[in-house]
Amino acid sequence: MWRFSARSVIRKAKVLRGLPAVNAFKFRSNGSCGSVSGTKWVIPSGFDTGLKAFNSLTKQKEPLVLAREGVATWYSCGPTVYDQAHLGHACSYVRFDIVQRILSRLFGITVIHAMVITDIDDKIIKRSLEENVSTTIISTMYEDEFKRDMLSLKVIPPVVYLRVTENVHHIVAFIERIIQNGHAYATKEGDVYFDIQSIGDRYGKTRNTMPSSATKRDPRDFALWKHANPQEPYWDSPWGRGRPGWHIECSTIASSVFGSQLDIHSGGIDLAFPHHENEIAQSEAYHQCGQWANYFLHSGHLHLKGSPEKMSKSLKNYVTIQDFLQSYSANEFRMFCLLSKYRSGINYSDSSISEARTSLGTISTFIHDAQAYMKGQLQCSPVQEALLWERLTETKSSVMKALADDFDTPRAMSALMNLIYHANCQLHPVSECDGAARSPAVFAAMVSYIRDVLDVFGINLMHSKSDAVSPQGSLEGVVEQLTRFRTEVRAFALARQDCLTAGSLNKPGLNPERIPLLKACDTLRNNLAPLGVLIKDRGANSTWEITQRGQGVQDKDQETSS
Numbered sequence: 001m002w003r004f005s006a007r008s009v010i011r012k013a014k015v016l017r018g019l020p021a022v023n024a025f026k027f028r029s030n031g032s033c034g035s036v037s038g039t040k041w042v043i044p045s046g047f048d049t050g051l052k053a054f055n056s057l058t059k060q061k062e063p064l065v066l067a068r069e070g071v072a073t074w075y076s077c078g079p080t081v082y083d084q085a086h087l088g089h090a091c092s093y094v095r096f097d098i099v100q101r102i103l104s105r106l107f108g109i110t111v112i113h114a115m116v117i118t119d120i121d122d123k124i125i126k127r128s129l130e131e132n133v134s135t136t137i138i139s140t141m142y143e144d145e146f147k148r149d150m151l152s153l154k155v156i157p158p159v160v161y162l163r164v165t166e167n168v169h170h171i172v173a174f175i176e177r178i179i180q181n182g183h184a185y186a187t188k189e190g191d192v193y194f195d196i197q198s199i200g201d202r203y204g205k206t207r208n209t210m211p212s213s214a215t216k217r218d219p220r221d222f223a224l225w226k227h228a229n230p231q232e233p234y235w236d237s238p239w240g241r242g243r244p245g246w247h248i249e250c251s252t253i254a255s256s257v258f259g260s261q262l263d264i265h266s267g268g269i270d271l272a273f274p275h276h277e278n279e280i281a282q283s284e285a286y287h288q289c290g291q292w293a294n295y296f297l298h299s300g301h302l303h304l305k306g307s308p309e310k311m312s313k314s315l316k317n318y319v320t321i322q323d324f325l326q327s328y329s330a331n332e333f334r335m336f337c338l339l340s341k342y343r344s345g346i347n348y349s350d351s352s353i354s355e356a357r358t359s360l361g362t363i364s365t366f367i368h369d370a371q372a373y374m375k376g377q378l379q380c381s382p383v384q385e386a387l388l389w390e391r392l393t394e395t396k397s398s399v400m401k402a403l404a405d406d407f408d409t410p411r412a413m414s415a416l417m418n419l420i421y422h423a424n425c426q427l428h429p430v431s432e433c434d435g436a437a438r439s440p441a442v443f444a445a446m447v448s449y450i451r452d453v454l455d456v457f458g459i460n461l462m463h464s465k466s467d468a469v470s471p472q473g474s475l476e477g478v479v480e481q482l483t484r485f486r487t488e489v490r491a492f493a494l495a496r497q498d499c500l501t502a503g504s505l506n507k508p509g510l511n512p513e514r515i516p517l518l519k520a521c522d523t524l525r526n527n528l529a530p531l532g533v534l535i536k537d538r539g540a541n542s543t544w545e546i547t548q549r550g551q552g553v554q555d556k557d558q559e560t561s562s
């Protein structure tokens with residue numbers, strides 16, 4: 001249902017905005033390399049998606065025009081892998097994952113996403129010296145953890161991850177070309193610097209934050225290649241032993257995958273300057289053209305509430321993704337991200353994450369009630385069916401409009417919540433069925449739509465037992481069998497108590513034979529709760545349900561605690 005073709009979606013979007021559906025696509029005809037960065041941004045030639053995106057190059061929303069029809073080339077700066085990933089990283093990568101899912105699943109655009117893994121840099125070297133292990137051990141360990149963390153947050157992996165250390169030969173060749181093109185110079189110490197003056201006023205002149213150095217021609221010049229100090233890892237190069245500077249890895253790797261033209265480049269806002277400005281300067285100096293990447297999207301920072309600083313490994317004010325997932329679910333984190341614009345700063349606190357949990361709870365409760373109504377278990381007076389169909393249509397159009405407008409997820413979520421509010425207003429439980437006309441189809445349509453949209457955002461609400469498709473061997477089937485087995489064991493143990501009581505021991509709680517069995521049953525129940533399976537004991541019977549992860553540990557119900 002959500003795999004619309006880009007053409008049909010854009011045609012619909014134009015009709016929604018009151019624009020003629022014909023000529024929905026403009027193929028502009030300026031040259032492949034557009035304008036010069038730092039001077040004037042030129043709208044790219046190619047395929048007009050009908051969407052708008054905030055482009056950091058112009059600091060305003062621009063029509064999103066891609067070089068090829070239905071395809072977006074997308075490069076993102078990846079993590080520097082010297083420590084565990086935290087919620088700041090999660091926030092940036094989940095937000096862009098949502099943007100990419102919107103592009104591909106709602107607007108039919110194939111997103112080709114490549115990401116670099118920075119597996120050599122000053123911070124990694126420092127950490128390896130502190131731990132007395134090689135940089136490879138540090139980077140491999142944290143790269144693996146990063147990838148696992150992203151998967152547990154349901155971030156779709158890029159089509160390719162590229163490590164800096166596996167691309168040093170490309171980087172050396174890239175630097176050589178920049179030198180040949182007259183935009184970089186080597187020093188006698190074995191460093192290579194980008195020559196800012198060689199590109200005139202195309203570089204951010206007012207933002208000189210680079211440290212000065214005796215060997216640089218201009219304090220703004222930045223390192224493309226750094227000579228190796230003793231004990232540091234190195235690669236051979238025409239300038240001696242050394243390693244790449246930070247910015248050059250992205251220009252080289254993005255160019256090695258996508259050539260001289262890139263549709264979208266993303267990263268956190270802290271990367272806008274100097275990192276992205278330097279990437280642009282290097283890439284345009286290498287390709288000898290302007291406007292290498294047409295759109296730069298930057299995500300806002302995540303802060304711990306009350307802290308003016310972004311959450312950061314170096315500032316040690318962070319919550320790791322793994323710690324977070326002990327108490328909350330990936331669905332909850334994604335909802336937390338959806339409730340703010342990807343560009344805005346976001347405060348992480350108990351109350352902001354609770355707000356996300358509450359929103360998910362409202363949605364789940366509505367789905368549950370709507371299903372009960374469909375099954376005839378929730379009796380209601382007649383609903384205003386025509387009104388609900390109308391509201392559903394309006395919601396669909398509001399969601400599409402919001403998402404086409406710089407991926408405005410909070411506006412889309414508010415349209416969904418508004419639909420739920422109006423639908424809930426019609427669901428009044430009454431004690432008896434009055435035989436009134438019923439309208440299950442409109443509730444079914446709302447539930448399907450809400451689930452589809454959330455699925456696009458990477459939130460899967462198919463977690464209730466009744467929803468689950470239960471082919472043999474599914475996880476639900478396994479939990480069902482496990483619970484039945486536990487029920488039998490418990491019933492057996494409880495019956496042993498009855499026997500002994502009947503045998504006039506008169507102290508049922510002291511029967512030693514049943515304790516290990518009941519203890520095992522308690523342990524199983526307690527261990528399944530953080531995994532999202534809530535077992536409830538009702539007399540000798542037990543039921544189970546899938547919950548949000550982390551809920552439902554019920555120590556107070558321990559059968560063996562007394």
Ligand SMILES: Nc1ncnc2c1ncn2[C@@H]1O[C@H](COP(=O)(O)OP(=O)(O)OP(=O)(O)O)[C@@H](O)[C@H]1O
Nearest residue numbers: 079080088089092267268301302310311312313314
């Ligand atoms: N607190 C944060 N909020 C949002 N995005 C963040 C935050 N911290 C890092 N990022 C983003 O995560 C991506 C990977 O960052 P990287 O590994 O280079 O982190 P970093 O900035 O070196 O981390 P740190 O500052 O924690 O040492 C970048 O796009 C960066 O902008």
Ligand SMILES: [Zn+2]
Nearest residue numbers: 077250275279
């Ligand atoms: Zn980068």
